[in-house]
Amino acid sequence: MNSTGVSTEAALSTEALPAEERREHDWLAAMPKCELHLHIDGSLQPARLLELAEKNAVAIPHASVADIERACEFTDLQSFLDLYYLGASVLRTEADFYHLMMDYLRMCRQQNILHAEIMVEPQTYAPFGVTLDVVMRGFVAAIDDARREWGQSVLLILSFLRHLSEDSALDLLREAQPWREHFVAIGLASAERDHPPAQFRRLYSAARELNLRLTAHAGEEGPPTFISDALDVLGVERIDHGVRAVEEASLLERLRQDQVPLTVCPLSNVRLCVVDTLQQHPILDLLEQGLCVTVNSDDPAYFGGYLNENYTALRSALGMRREQALALSRNGFHASFLGPDQRADLLARLDRYAAS
């Protein structure tokens, strides 16, 4: 059992549920979905992590899957990031990056995630001598295979680490130019406390010049002013997390008026103690107030579930109704960085599902 109150096994299986709940969970699982907030390193499953640590001779202080699962008792964002960066340190070769991406894309297929916008964080691997070319060759090969084999739709977000300097971010943005066509947007992640959006003003302005779309984590652990600064100083189009907006009525009203998408991650918020329990999560209240909220998994290997488990947990904890689930999924497609034709195509698939 984890701190969400949902064991990973139970979250992944509906067998123990009463028949009606099982039917609703199956309906949610089959619903066409979109994931906009997923750190690829956060999809590294413990078994794969251990296998890669051994293959690449990386010493880690965990000997078994159970050991890693025990380490997933987080008290805040930083306590999670310590394990997350340790996990990512075992990735070293092009094949490692291929398999990491392919494992997640297979999960997309299984969970009816028709479109995924995936954060890639090359600064994480650089201290181990892993080059951007190694990382990108592996990721792009997996995406090409998934697109060819089952038509998976994927866009990549070049995500920068805010605990590192803006100069280091600008260096990476320059280094990434040969891979420009593979990125739709930039993002900003890692430790939010003590790293306000304004520290990355030049980065966002350079990315805008390159016609990249803009998003950033804000209002996960940081205060509501980080959300308004991300909008006003960085010029982002959507906010990753943003749940601390509930503390500031005028900000909520602005987000509603301007229909700024929030990529909310319910299970993550419980695991990282952003909210105390899922029952207290504000996502459905925000939806009912007319905000453009979406459901996402953030780091599924560490937080007890992928996208379907986030949707079904909202059903179990908050009694989410079918029309609310459809509205959340629709918001996801609307808030995506897809072009209009592809977005319309995927929304039509969701509409057909709703009518079936």
Ligand SMILES: Nc1ncnc2[nH]cnc12
């Ligand atoms: N929830 C999160 N917040 C900030 N940075 C992250 N990197 C991976 N997961 C994150």
Ligand SMILES: [Zn+2]
């Ligand atoms: Zn995140």
